[in-house]
Amino acid sequence: MKHLQVAVGIIRNASKEIFLAQRSASSHMANMWEFPGGKIEADESAAEALKRELLEETGIEVTAAEPFEIADHTYDDLRVTLHFFIVEGWNGEPYGREGQPMRWVPQAQLVAAEFPPANIPIVSRLLAEINR
Numbered sequence: 418m419k420h421l422q423v424a425v426g427i428i429r430n431a432s433k434e435i436f437l438a439q440r441s442a443s444s445h446m447a448n449m450w451e452f453p454g455g456k457i458e459a460d461e462s463a464a465e466a467l468k469r470e471l472l473e474e475t476g477i478e479v480t481a482a483e484p485f486e487i488a489d490h491t492y493d494d495l496r497v498t499l500h501f502f503i504v505e506g507w508n509g510e511p512y513g514r515e516g517q518p519m520r521w522v523p524q525a526q527l528v529a530a531e532f533p534p535a536n537i538p539i540v541s542r543l544l545a546e547i548n549r
């Protein structure tokens with residue numbers, strides 16, 4: 418089975434809102450909401466891939482990112498290892514640079530069912546941490 422290593426950015430502003438983007442209708446996990454990110458290339462670290470993908474997909478230059486969790490998930494025909502980072506420093510203002518719909522959501526109001534199944538434990542952790 419194909420196995421992808423993926424770098425993912427949980428972009429969080431000072432108001433504890435998180436930037437979400439909608440996956441395209443033609444992609445894996447079509448139309449679901451996601452944290453921006455993408456595949457780690459062979460010559461990259463997870464942090465390097467995060468910087469490249471967030472620039473490509475949201476237009477920001479990441480200046481501060483902390484590893485949050487590494488999550489493994491197997492879909493029907495695809496295995497993914499997701500390297501999640503909390504991103505709290507950047508230059509620019511994130512937007513859907515590839516034309517994808519986007520929105521800011523208060524961390525306490527994230528809805529796990531809007532995300533690909535691999536994200537459910539991460540969304541649960543984000544909800545638990547903000548409600549502590």
Ligand SMILES: Nc1nc2c([nH]c(=O)n2[C@@H]2O[C@H](COP(=O)(O)OP(=O)(O)OP(=O)(O)O)[C@@H](O)[C@H]2O)c(=O)[nH]1
Nearest residue numbers: 421423425445446451452453454455456497533535536
């Ligand atoms: N970016 C991102 N990908 C996720 C998340 N959760 C999750 O299961 N994935 C899966 O991770 C895989 C790779 O992510 P991606 O499609 O963003 O990769 P990419 O930007 O390099 O795609 P590309 O091939 O269109 O350039 C996809 O199968 C996607 O469904 C998430 O929160 N964010």
Ligand SMILES: [Mg+2]
Nearest residue numbers: 453454455456
């Ligand atoms: Mg992507």
